[in-house]
Amino acid sequence: MPYESLHMKSLENIIPKLVIAPGFVLGFAFIYGFMIWNGVLSMTGSRMLPNYDEFVGLEQYVNLWDMDRWYVALKNLGLFSVLYVGGSMALGMGIAIFLDQKVRFEGVLRTIYLYPMALSFIVTGTAWKWILNPSLGLEKLMHDLGWASFHFDWLVQSDTAIYCVVIAGIWQSAGFAMALSLAGLRGIDDSIIKAAQIDGASLPLIYWRIILPILRPVVFSTVLVLSHLSIKSFDLVMALTAGGPGYATDVPATFMYVMSFTRGQIGLGAASATMMLATVAAIVVPYLYSELRAKPHDR
Amino acid sequence: MAASLHIAGIRKVYGKGDKAVEVLKKIEIDVAPGEFLILVGPSGCGKSTLLNIIAGLEEPTEGELRINGKDVIGVAPAQRDIAMVFQSYALYPTMSVADNIGFALEMRKVPKDVRTKRIHEVAGMLQIEHLLDRRPAQLSGGQRQRVAMGRALARDPQLFLFDEPLSNLDAKLRVEMRAEIKRLHHLSGITSVYVTHDQIEAMTLGSRIAVMKDGILQQIGTPDDIYRRPANTYVAGFIGSPNMNFIPGKIETAGENGKFVFLGGSLDIVCPDAKEVTLGQRPEHIHIDPNAPWRGEVVLVEPTGADTYVVVKTSVGLMTVRVAPNSIMKVGEQTGLTVSSRHNNWFNAQTGVRLV
Amino acid sequence: MNAKHLPRVLIYGVLLIAAFFFLAPLYVMLATSFKDADQIRSGNLLSLPTSLNFESWALAWSSACTGVDCRGLKPYFVNSVIMAVPAVLISTAWGAINGYVLSMWKFKGSEVLFGFMLFGVFMPFQVVLLPMSQVLGFFGLSSSLGGLILVHCIAGLAGTTLFFRNYYTAIPKELVNAARIDGAGFWRIFYRIVVPMSTPILMVTLIWQFTNIWNDFLFGVAFSGADSKPITVGLNNMANTSSSVKSYNVDMAAAVIAGLPTMLVYVLAGQYFVKGLTAGAVKG
Numbered sequence A: 001m002p003y004e005s006l007h008m009k010s011l012e013n014i015i016p017k018l019v020i021a022p023g024f025v026l027g028f029a030f031i032y033g034f035m036i037w038n039g040v041l042s043m044t045g046s047r048m049l050p051n052y053d054e055f056v057g058l059e060q061y062v063n064l065w066d067m068d069r070w071y072v073a074l075k076n077l078g079l080f081s082v083l084y085v086g087g088s089m090a091l092g093m094g095i096a097i098f099l100d101q102k103v104r105f106e107g108v109l110r111t112i113y114l115y116p117m118a119l120s121f122i123v124t125g126t127a128w129k130w131i132l133n134p135s136l137g138l139e140k141l142m143h144d145l146g147w148a149s150f151h152f153d154w155l156v157q158s159d160t161a162i163y164c165v166v167i168a169g170i171w172q173s174a175g176f177a178m179a180l181s182l183a184g185l186r187g188i189d190d191s192i193i194k195a196a197q198i199d200g201a202s203l204p205l206i207y208w209r210i211i212l213p214i215l216r217p218v219v220f221s222t223v224l225v226l227s228h229l230s231i232k233s234f235d236l237v238m239a240l241t242a243g244g245p246g247y248a249t250d251v252p253a254t255f256m257y258v259m260s261f262t263r264g265q266i267g268l269g270a271a272s273a274t275m276m277l278a279t280v281a282a283i284v285v286p287y288l289y290s291e292l293r294a295k296p297h298d299r
Numbered sequence B: 001m002a003a004s005l006h007i008a009g010i011r012k013v014y015g016k017g018d019k020a021v022e023v024l025k026k027i028e029i030d031v032a033p034g035e036f037l038i039l040v041g042p043s044g045c046g047k048s049t050l051l052n053i054i055a056g057l058e059e060p061t062e063g064e065l066r067i068n069g070k071d072v073i074g075v076a077p078a079q080r081d082i083a084m085v086f087q088s089y090a091l092y093p094t095m096s097v098a099d100n101i102g103f104a105l106e107m108r109k110v111p112k113d114v115r116t117k118r119i120h121e122v123a124g125m126l127q128i129e130h131l132l133d134r135r136p137a138q139l140s141g142g143q144r145q146r147v148a149m150g151r152a153l154a155r156d157p158q159l160f161l162f163d164e165p166l167s168n169l170d171a172k173l174r175v176e177m178r179a180e181i182k183r184l185h186h187l188s189g190i191t192s193v194y195v196t197h198d199q200i201e202a203m204t205l206g207s208r209i210a211v212m213k214d215g216i217l218q219q220i221g222t223p224d225d226i227y228r229r230p231a232n233t234y235v236a237g238f239i240g241s242p243n244m245n246f247i248p249g250k251i252e253t254a255g256e257n258g259k260f261v262f263l264g265g266s267l268d269i270v271c272p273d274a275k276e277v278t279l280g281q282r283p284e285h286i287h288i289d290p291n292a293p294w295r296g297e298v299v300l301v302e303p304t305g306a307d308t309y310v311v312v313k314t315s316v317g318l319m320t321v322r323v324a325p326n327s328i329m330k331v332g333e334q335t336g337l338t339v340s341s342r343h344n345n346w347f348n349a350q351t352g353v354r355l356v
Numbered sequence C: 001m002n003a004k005h006l007p008r009v010l011i012y013g014v015l016l017i018a019a020f021f022f023l024a025p026l027y028v029m030l031a032t033s034f035k036d037a038d039q040i041r042s043g044n045l046l047s048l049p050t051s052l053n054f055e056s057w058a059l060a061w062s063s064a065c066t067g068v069d070c071r072g073l074k075p076y077f078v079n080s081v082i083m084a085v086p087a088v089l090i091s092t093a094w095g096a097i098n099g100y101v102l103s104m105w106k107f108k109g110s111e112v113l114f115g116f117m118l119f120g121v122f123m124p125f126q127v128v129l130l131p132m133s134q135v136l137g138f139f140g141l142s143s144s145l146g147g148l149i150l151v152h153c154i155a156g157l158a159g160t161t162l163f164f165r166n167y168y169t170a171i172p173k174e175l176v177n178a179a180r181i182d183g184a185g186f187w188r189i190f191y192r193i194v195v196p197m198s199t200p201i202l203m204v205t206l207i208w209q210f211t212n213i214w215n216d217f218l219f220g221v222a223f224s225g226a227d228s229k230p231i232t233v234g235l236n237n238m239a240n241t242s243s244s245v246k247s248y249n250v251d252m253a254a255a256v257i258a259g260l261p262t263m264l265v266y267v268l269a270g271q272y273f274v275k276g277l278t279a280g281a282v283k284g
Helices: A011-042 A059-064 A068-099 A106-118 A121-131 A138-144 A161-186 A190-198 A203-214 A216-231 A234-240 A252-262 A266-294 B047-055 B097-107 B112-125 B141-154 B171-188 B199-205 B223-228 B233-238 C002-034 C037-042 C055-063 C074-104 C110-122 C126-138 C145-169 C173-182 C186-197 C199-215 C218-223 C231-240 C248-281
Strands: B005-014 B021-031 B036-040 B062-067 B082-085 B159-163 B191-196 B208-213 B216-221 B245-253 B259-262 B265-267 B276-281 B286-288 B295-303 B308-314 B317-323 B334-339 B345-348
Touching: A011 A266, A011 C074, A011 C110, A011 C126, A011 C145, A011 C186, A059 A266, A068 A106, A068 A161, A068 A216, A068 A252, A068 C002, A106 A161, A106 C002, A106 C248, A121 A161, A121 A234, A121 C002, A121 C199, A121 C231, A121 C248, A161 A216, A161 A234, A161 C002, A161 C248, A190 A203, A203 A216, A216 A266, A234 A252, A234 C218, A234 C231, A252 A266, A252 C126, A252 C218, A266 C110, A266 C126, B005 B047, B021 B047, B021 B216, B036 B047, B036 B199, B047 B082, B047 B159, B047 B191, B082 B141, B082 C173, B097 B112, B097 B141, B097 C173, B112 B141, B141 B171, B171 B199, B191 B199, B199 B223, B208 B223, B208 B233, B216 B223, B216 B233, B233 B245, B233 B276, B233 B345, B245 B317, B259 B276, B286 B317, B308 B334, C002 C055, C002 C248, C037 C248, C055 C248, C074 C110, C074 C145, C074 C186, C074 C199, C074 C231, C110 C145, C126 C145, C126 C218, C145 C199, C145 C218, C173 C186, C199 C231, C199 C248, C218 C231, C231 C248
Parallel strands: B036 B191, B036 B208, B082 B159, B159 B191
Antiparallel strands: B005 B021, B005 B062, B208 B216, B245 B259, B245 B276, B259 B265, B276 B345, B286 B334, B295 B308, B295 B334, B308 B317
């Protein structure tokens, strides 16, 4: 007589399930429930307030892809992501390689490179807004230092403002890339390097041909996290440029907020949010799936 | 307070459909109160799963389990009044040795003074009184083992379960702790079930041994039974070191003046009424006889101090023979082998099951 | 090998320049905050303040304008504290309990469900803003600190659960089995055995959560009302007001005030912060 289906489940079996239930229920409602809800909203004609009576199908999406501002936002996202992720990665890894050379004061230096990550993007944006101030900031500094022809009004020019966001972003996050790269470098077996040195390889060659390939997984996860951060880049843009001048530095995150909460275009905002979700899901879901599949299931 | 243990028809299946794995196949064991039962077998034979089922850490797919006559299927481990010693000791790392030992008593709301008294009693039995204030991380392997035993003893349970507790100790400590466990069992008289893969542990510790393979109980009996009359070739080969020698062949003539024929030789010994058989002989029951008709060549001489083992290559296989420690046999020597009519183990050649 | 000397100079040179790049903005923030309006105009980013002028700090704290309100950052600082402390504590505790269940009391489907929940760590929160506003409104919690606390607790759940679950998976199951046999139940095993072993991960999670929640802007700006804005929103409003006179020194002082708590946590407990970062990225 099979017991597992018949006998009364002891308290031991029930309590864990009860305990985690609220977490699962609320978590799922928050993630998937809201995702669907947002999707529904995106198919209504809601403007200032949600309006579920006005069902318009995919019209909001059509409107979305008709807007110049949305294209600007997408282009900025692409540009920003590539430069932000690439720049942070390059700078961070570069610093890590130098730090790995047994320097003194390594601890102090590490603290210095990483502290910007402890700051809010708002603080970073506010500070850099001042630093890149067209008249009193970087330009004036360079003038005072003797470089009279230095001209830096990138922050207020439509076509260059986004690069200012990139600079501030790299400043904030390069330390993160550095920390992960350093941990990765430290994990490499010394004897491999020694073997290569005996074989006659120069240090730069060793890094390029041996060390960096070993670090691929670290690079991969760093790029993943940084990409995720860049898609969310709401705070930084709001503080540094508020999406301006005009909407030259808009990104999907700011676009969504402005449409939903300032412009009274909730349906459109919801549609843009869904687009953001789709982009993230396209990257993250395959990654998560492969990660969870790779692990053997214990009973 | 020793309990009896009744295991009947216990089956355990993992997974479903064609991915189902039957880890335990209808196990029947009865343990008398106060007995020390050993579950022995190779990895994957199901012994640890059976122990977990007895403990209540896992539920069987089917079957009956009674502790002291009471049905305990579905009863939580804490309610079964059992104690368990784990292979990795599983000591609570943030608590002192004293707290570790007293933890179960604390869970049962035993008053503090009674608890302390019991902790000291048990610590005294195990000679770890001087360690009571230390943390597990500060103890050696052997000390941790004692604390784990102390934790189990403090409970004075009806049933003691051991899951390969000595596997993580070095050889010398293992011998020491084996004696310790035996002594404690003698003192406490608590019914015990002990899982191990080490057949020497099994032979020295148990009042009865249950040999398992692939989820099936191969044989259950006293160490003597198992050693002298193994139920099949598997048990015969598993218990006893060096292994039993197996000679496959045919019985030409059965009876008192029987003849057993095999590749490269024959033996005139008492034979049972059967045809295709395997004869099993332990190294101490095969003898070197330079004049015997069954020939072979010495390929290895292994002195172990108290005995010397000589491996002889014959046409029917390698035979390990125990000889006197001062034997002067050399590798390459040609010699003969004989076998007495007593101590013969006859097995069915196909099934490996013991005949007679 | 004299090639050995050159690299050393190069190494320290590069590292020092990098250090300058990272420290300069901090210096600029501090220096600017201590200058008065004249110094700002006449000097430049890097020039030292001629005297320590604390006026902008006082203004930033108590009377600078953030939109229509001119009460400085103080009320927003208080809001952030009221919001962050419960949110951090609740989300951490809840994550610990969830992680405990998912690592030591697994049941059929728990791993799959957890896998689905993991997506919550990655998803862009833009997608929950609108529904959440409606839910908060429904419960009468919109534009309130209570609402913000609720949002942060639920939003942070996936992350804290992940941290604890990964940490607890490393604890051998035999420990739990021994406790079960000893008579300890679900809760007792948790607070007598598991929690005492949790100090490292607790530190990591608390710091990680505090940094994220204190620094958050998105939920702050979407769900707060006039009286419940956190400091990030206050700072942003202050720095972006379109009033005629721009007081950069006040803005900088305000930025430092806003950034101080998380910076302090970082300086004091940086190793846990780094562990949280690396744990978050090296998921396994």
